[in-house]
Amino acid sequence: MENKVKKSIDLHGVACPMNFVKTKAALAGLAKEDLLEVILDEGEAILNVPRSVKEEGHQVIKVENLGSTFKVLIKKG
Amino acid sequence: MEPEIDLAAFKKIGMIQQKQKEYFAMRLRTVGGDLTAPQLKKISEIAEKYGKGEVHLSTRQGLEIHNVHHTNLEKARLELEPAGIYMGACGPRVRIVVACPGEATCRWGIIDTKILAAELDKKYFREDTPHKFKLSVTGCPHNCAKATENDIGVMGALLPRWIASFCNDCQLCVNICPTKAIERLEDKTAKTKKPGYILRKKKCINCSICTLSCPANSWVIAIKGYNLFIGGTMGKIPRLGTILKKLITSKEELHALIEKSLRYYQREGRKKERFGHMIDRIGWVKVKEELLHGKQG
Ligand code: SF4
Ligand code: SF4
Numbered sequence A: 001m002e003n004k005v006k007k008s009i010d011l012h013g014v015a016c017p018m019n020f021v022k023t024k025a026a027l028a029g030l031a032k033e034d035l036l037e038v039i040l041d042e043g044e045a046i047l048n049v050p051r052s053v054k055e056e057g058h059q060v061i062k063v064e065n066l067g068s069t070f071k072v073l074i075k076k077g
Numbered sequence B: 001m002e003p004e005i006d007l008a009a010f011k012k013i014g015m016i017q018q019k020q021k022e023y024f025a026m027r028l029r030t031v032g033g034d035l036t037a038p039q040l041k042k043i044s045e046i047a048e049k050y051g052k053g054e055v056h057l058s059t060r061q062g063l064e065i066h067n068v069h070h071t072n073l074e075k076a077r078l079e080l081e082p083a084g085i086y087m088g089a090c091g092p093r094v095r096i097v098v099a100c101p102g103e104a105t106c107r108w109g110i111i112d113t114k115i116l117a118a119e120l121d122k123k124y125f126r127e128d129t130p131h132k133f134k135l136s137v138t139g140c141p142h143n144c145a146k147a148t149e150n151d152i153g154v155m156g157a158l159l160p161r162w163i164a165s166f167c168n169d170c171q172l173c174v175n176i177c178p179t180k181a182i183e184r185l186e187d188k189t190a191k192t193k194k195p196g197y198i199l200r201k202k203k204c205i206n207c208s209i210c211t212l213s214c215p216a217n218s219w220v221i222a223i224k225g226y227n228l229f230i231g232g233t234m235g236k237i238p239r240l241g242t243i244l245k246k247l248i249t250s251k252e253e254l255h256a257l258i259e260k261s262l263r264y265y266q267r268e269g270r271k272k273e274r275f276g277h278m279i280d281r282i283g284w285v286k287v288k289e290e291l292l293h294g295k296q297g
């Protein structure tokens, strides 16, 4: 992987829309192309956060299924 | 004293006698649950003037003014009409058309539900049918307007297609597809040595989740149209709607199939028999054949 993960946040148990708010805040602290790793719950969280992240111009580059949570890697756009 | 009125005629326009026999509920005609702010003000004014100052929201996006004395019904009706508020329907006939907000405001929306609901309302509202008849238009397979619980349910639908060159292999689609209709295959696209993503069409419910969420816009819309469900009902004997046809791309064809379904029910349905129960009585194979290929309109 070209870039190293700059920040990691665990949003397990954090409901919509706070999970997206926290993801957005974490991305705001990074530079363009930096990678953020986020743990998201199954269900609403994994359905909504990546889509909202896309709407904000960032890119999901990896989603790993960890059972009832997902590890999502996001590249800041 | 019991009023001397034609209750059936009143019911037809949504004036429903309450158990307090001199009082009526005035059921109003809404389409997709939409009203303007001035209309709401007018309704509020009439509810205060002729009712008890209360309005009731029905389970199907309808609005009712309760506790109106029978001697005031006509006055109330005439005062509502200039604001574009008309009476609804009750009894064995086509009821108000429900709809979700659809693509006008909802990000998942695939079709314009409001336009279609208005067209259906204009064509069929208050037509007589063997039993009550309900139509619903929902913008996508999230099914917020419960297309599958109505006699006719239209659902916005799409078929996605995968474009290999855009894909970054993030695997989001595989993980969020609600029916696991997307499969990732290692090295399937042998030329590029990149994994391939395959759509299992039989499992796909035609939603907009993959096309909207894919970060690389690798899932694109191949076909956009309507899924048509018929025969859904809740009530005493619930039955979910059966899919008559998937991914109908022409609105004319959609309207023709709805027309045919309603006419079929008007011809063959028994009194107090909902459309879905008629379908079960006649048999789905026969009904489907008649509606998709039958001659009678
Ligand atoms: S059915 Fe789809 S388009 Fe309609 S409100 Fe629900 S999510 Fe939005
Ligand atoms: S979500 Fe899009 S980019 Fe990610 S694996 Fe699926 S098709 Fe590829």
Ligand code: SF4
Binding pocket: B158, B159, B160, B176, B177, B178, B179, B180, B181, B182, B199, B203, B204, B205, B206, B207, B208, B209, B210, B211
């Ligand atoms: S349209 Fe919906 S059901 Fe079909 S593959 Fe995409 S996400 Fe899955």
